[in-house]
Amino acid sequence: MSDTMAPPGDTDTDDFDGPTEVLAVEKHPRAIRWMHWFNFPILSVMIWSGLRIYWSFDFTRVPGEFGDNNLIPNGFYEALELDRKLARGLSFHFSFGWLFVLNGLAYVLYLAFSKEWKHIVPRIADLKNIPATMLHEIGLRDAKPAQGQYNVMQQLAYSTVTLMGAIIVATGFAIYKPTQLWWLTTAFGGYESARAIHFLMTVGLVGFFLIHILQVVRAGFSNFWSMVTGYELEDVPVGSASTHVDIDDEEVANV
Amino acid sequence: MSDQNPRRKTMSPEDFDIRGRRSFLTGLIGLGLATTGITALSLQSAEGDRIPGALRNVHDFNSAIWQAWYSPDRLAPTFDPSEARPIRVNGRHGVREEIDLDQWTLDIVGPDGNTLDTLDIDDITALPFEAMTVEHKCVEGWSEIVTWGGTAFANLAALYPDAAEADFVNMRTPDGIYYVSLDRESMLHPQTLLAWELNDRPLTQLHGAPLRLATPLKYGIKQIKRIAQIEFSNVRGPDYWTERGYDWYSGL
Numbered sequence: 083m084s085d086t087m088a089p090p091g092d093t094d095t096d097d098f099d100g101p102t103e104v105l106a107v108e109k110h111p112r113a114i115r116w117m118h119w120f121n122f123p124i125l126s127v128m129i130w131s132g133l134r135i136y137w138s139f140d141f142t143r144v145p146g147e148f149g150d151n152n153l154i155p156n157g158f159y160e161a162l163e164l165d166r167k168l169a170r171g172l173s174f175h176f177s178f179g180w181l182f183v184l185n186g187l188a189y190v191l192y193l194a195f196s197k198e199w200k201h202i203v204p205r206i207a208d209l210k211n212i213p214a215t216m217l218h219e220i221g222l223r224d225a226k227p228a229q230g231q232y233n234v235m236q237q238l239a240y241s242t243v244t245l246m247g248a249i250i251v252a253t254g255f256a257i258y259k260p261t262q263l264w265w266l267t268t269a270f271g272g273y274e275s276a277r278a279i280h281f282l283m284t285v286g287l288v289g290f291f292l293i294h295i296l297q298v299v300r301a302g303f304s305n306f307w308s309m310v311t312g313y314e315l316e317d318v319p320v321g322s323a324s325t326h327v328d329i330d331d332e333e334v335a336n337v
Numbered sequence: 338m339s340d341q342n343p344r345r346k347t348m349s350p351e352d353f354d355i356r357g358r359r360s361f362l363t364g365l366i367g368l369g370l371a372t373t374g375i376t377a378l379s380l381q382s383a384e385g386d387r388i389p390g391a392l393r394n395v396h397d398f399n400s401a402i403w404q405a406w407y408s409p410d411r412l413a414p415t416f417d418p419s420e421a422r423p424i425r426v427n428g429r430h431g432v433r434e435e436i437d438l439d440q441w442t443l444d445i446v447g448p449d450g451n452t453l454d455t456l457d458i459d460d461i462t463a464l465p466f467e468a469m470t471v472e473h474k475c476v477e478g479w480s481e482i483v484t485w486g487g488t489a490f491a492n493l494a495a496l497y498p499d500a501a502e503a504d505f506v507n508m509r510t511p512d513g514i515y516y517v518s519l520d521r522e523s524m525l526h527p528q529t530l531l532a533w534e535l536n537d538r539p540l541t542q543l544h545g546a547p548l549r550l551a552t553p554l555k556y557g558i559k560q561i562k563r564i565a566q567i568e569f570s571n572v573r574g575p576d577y578w579t580e581r582g583y584d585w586y587s588g589l
Binding site: 170 | 345346347348349350352353356357360361364367371375379387388389391392393395396399403406407408411412413414472474475476477478479480553554578581582583584588589
């Protein structure tokens with residue numbers, strides 16, 4: 083990601099000695115970009131309203147001893163005005179939850195039908211690249227293992243976060259309808275267990291978000307910008323096979 | 338490298354600049370819409386409600402979905418009575434003052450507003466008794482396994498078959514401070530009890546003596562304590578916590 087030795091879009095031209103030209107190459111299809119950015123406000127509202135719900139009963143708190151023993155200190159809730167807003171929290175959570183479900187379903191269906199799930203699910207053979215990729219990421223190894231759209235660590239992160247999204251939805255329904263969907267609640271070890279898993283998945287998503295932001299900053303602006311425009315400038319071999327897109331006639335691209 | 342499509346889409350750097358400007362504008366508009374939309378929503382307040390009107394509508398939309406999905410055959414998991422634990426008193430609305438339990442009576446009101454019957458506790462406890470050990474859940478998020486003892490509400494409803502055809506069951510405390518309204522289907526569910534025992538002992542006054550509602554189909558906010566009046570009605574009656582911003586259905 084951050085190596086300066088290779089030209090932009092290094093992996094394709096590593097072994098190429100012929101003439102190259104700078105072209106904008108597609109990185110992220112339109113559907114992925116829209117779903118990616120939709121997810122940001124939706125997930126923000128879900129976490130914000132979720133904390134308003136969580137405030138009224140922290141599962142590390144012992145019933146009958148309100149106020150003591152919280153995982154999250156009360157000052158945190160008060161500073162962000164998350165305290166004493168349970169009814170509002172619930173109303174936002176049970177509304178925006180549907181948007182999260184729809185966006186997530188659209189994402190999974192898109193990956194399935196476009197076969198782009200192959201971009202984020204690591205192949206068994208690539209798992210051996212984990213140590214080398216990590217060493218490269220932290221600057222202890224120059225050479226970057228061969229990769230497709232994403233390196234093996236990115237693949238693990240993106241597929242894990244997708245799975246976590248599915249678990250957070252399933253546990254969400256398990257604690258939302260523990261009688262009418264009792265089998266789902268039971269599958270997660272009961273009501274309190276499902277609620278704890280739901281919360282831990284949120285912690286996981288926030289953890290992913292922080293690492294994601296760090297990595298995006300490290301990768302630089304043009305990588306970030308490709309999630310907005312879909313394209314990134316690269317040095318590519320002259321005449322290399324590609325479908326050229328004209329800005330005002332994008333349908334050509336789908337041929 | 339290997340699974341990279343060799344026929345990748347490309348465009349000229351000049352077109353990419355144009356596209357960048359368009360995407361930037363789209364992003365800016367999107368960001369603006371999302372921010373104003375969410376802000377407007379959270380500032381929106383409906384008269385007589387504590388949550389935005391649009392979100393109240395979603396609560397009702399969700400209720401319609403879950404009422405359609407509802408089946409009296411789906412039961413809340415039950416536990417061994419040895420797993421039951423003492424439960425704390427969380428709400429005192431309507432039970433704050435002690436009452437003389439010997440003076441307590443229960444009015445049964447029909448859909449036309451007429452009092453059909455006035456019962457005392459012996460009339461109630463004469464109905465078939467059953468105990469159930471279930472997880473009691475608070476809308477705040479905590480839960481506790483408890484054993485309720487009482488009679489299925491359906492047993493009482495069976496005494497007034499015509500009135501019990503009504504869509505809603507509205508209940509209130511003797512002082513009228515606390516009141517709830519529930520849908521007929523949930524009230525007639527086999528696990529919805531009129532309870533007079535908690536963990537094998539008579540209810541304490543703060544837990545709702547002499548008679549309260551106990552059902553694993555609803556959060557605790559709907560399980561009214563110290564019931565003084567049961568009204569079968571075709572009109573959804575007032576509901577204490579719905580007026581304070583909570584979902585009316587609150588179905589589990």
